[in-house]
Amino acid sequence: MLFNPKPKKKRNELYDREEELSALKRSIEKGVPLVVLLGIRRLGKSSLLNVALDESPIKSVKIDARRVYSQLGSVPQSALAEVILKGYLKAFPKERIREAIKGIRGVRIAGVGLEVSVAKGVNLSEVLERINSMGGRFVIAVDEAQYLRFSSARYAELIAWSTDELENISFILTGSEIGLLEDFLRIHDPESALFGRAHVKIKLKRFERHQSLDFLRKGFEEIGLEVRDGELGEAVDELDGIVGWLTLYGYNRYLGLSHWEALKKLKGDAKRLIVSEFSKLKELSPRYELALKAVANGRHRWREIKEAVELLEGKKIDDKNFSNVLNNLVRYGYLEKTVGGYSIPDPLVELAFK
Ligand SMILES: Nc1ncnc2c1ncn2[C@@H]1O[C@H](COP(=O)(O)OP(=O)(O)O)[C@@H](O)[C@H]1O
Numbered sequence: 001m002l003f004n005p006k007p008k009k010k011r012n013e014l015y016d017r018e019e020e021l022s023a024l025k026r027s028i029e030k031g032v033p034l035v036v037l038l039g040i041r042r043l044g045k046s047s048l049l050n051v052a053l054d055e056s057p058i059k060s061v062k063i064d065a066r067r068v069y070s071q072l073g074s075v076p077q078s079a080l081a082e083v084i085l086k087g088y089l090k091a092f093p094k095e096r097i098r099e100a101i102k103g104i105r106g107v108r109i110a111g112v113g114l115e116v117s118v119a120k121g122v123n124l125s126e127v128l129e130r131i132n133s134m135g136g137r138f139v140i141a142v143d144e145a146q147y148l149r150f151s152s153a154r155y156a157e158l159i160a161w162s163t164d165e166l167e168n169i170s171f172i173l174t175g176s177e178i179g180l181l182e183d184f185l186r187i188h189d190p191e192s193a194l195f196g197r198a199h200v201k202i203k204l205k206r207f208e209r210h211q212s213l214d215f216l217r218k219g220f221e222e223i224g225l226e227v228r229d230g231e232l233g234e235a236v237d238e239l240d241g242i243v244g245w246l247t248l249y250g251y252n253r254y255l256g257l258s259h260w261e262a263l264k265k266l267k268g269d270a271k272r273l274i275v276s277e278f279s280k281l282k283e284l285s286p287r288y289e290l291a292l293k294a295v296a297n298g299r300h301r302w303r304e305i306k307e308a309v310e311l312l313e314g315k316k317i318d319d320k321n322f323s324n325v326l327n328n329l330v331r332y333g334y335l336e337k338t339v340g341g342y343s344i345p346d347p348l349v350e351l352a353f354k
């Protein structure tokens with residue numbers, strides 16, 4: 001159902017995104033070596049990726065880089081190699097896997113189920129080279145790929161090498177922290193390994209108002225719940241075109257909450273989630289939170305925000321240092337920079353910091 005709160009997996013659960021889905025599928029089918037899928041949190045990147053991979057005839061594996069990082073505190077080559085080989089094992093006939101893996105340093109398979117185990121010293125490029133040499137195209141999708149930066153391995157270089165040399169392998173990378181992913185890939189930096197590499201970039205936007213309303217209408221129709229137009233309008237006023245929030249609102253109503261209860265519960269849940277997501281930045285410096293609070297409370301110009309933060313801290317802040325704070329908030333997706341100054345792209349993030 002449209003209001004299923006988990007990332008969607010099947011086309012019939014995905015509302016619209018026609019254009020983005022066909023762009024992604026086309027890239028996969030044409031063997032574009034690198035696709036980058038961007039958008040702030042909860043716009044449906046993982047869902048779109050799942051559906052595109054599900055609908056495509058090309059075999060693939062998906063890696064959740066954020067999850068690997070949160071489990072291990074870094075993203076080592078052995079963890080990626082293991083997920084990739086397990087995905088390969090699922091996708092291709094077993095005999096072929098045995099053949100593919102034979103002799104790769106640090107990789108063992110055993111048992112009837114062909115359990116893969118990968119030792120620390122494994123070399124991921126060797127694994128990719130071997131998969132490539134077996135023929136048969138294979139897509140490696142890395143969700144929240146900005147987390148690849150937490151590694152001693154140089155993954156941007158590895159991806160650059162793979163896109164040049166390995167014709168059967170292609171990469172799809174998604175990122176919520178758009179600036180971080182872009183800095184990590186450095187596709188536009190002449191000094192970097194990926195500079196000038198052919199790639200396709202797909203950027204997810206918030207739904208337009210009419211789409212948000214239509215999404216809610218269709219979702220309620222699907223679960224047979226009659227909801228007044230005024231309530232739909234109010235929900236969209238509060239949640240904007242962020243499909244993740246609209247989905248949770250719909251799900252709360254599905255569970256039996258009234259309009260107000262559903263919105264209230266959503267705001268409470270969202271706040272907890274947002275605060276916990278923000279905690280890693282806050283650990284770096286409490287100034288990030290103060291700056292975000294200033295913007296949430298109506299300060300938008302660089303100078304105004306700085307003055308508000310100085311007032312809270314009770315001391316002057318160096319200009320360059322403060323610019324770094326705002327730039328980082330933009331890179332992490334908490335702020336957007338427009339002609340009118342800085343703003344918060346997600347109404348519930350704004351609310352959480354008010
Ligand atoms: N096009 C869509 N149609 C219906 N639900 C969607 C759509 N895109 C995302 N969702 C829902 O929104 C929430 C966030 O989606 P997700 O794919 O996890 O976003 P992201 O990966 O960008 O953070 C999930 O509950 C998902 O089910």
Ligand SMILES: [Mg+2]
Binds near residue numbers: 045046047143
């Ligand atoms: Mg996601």
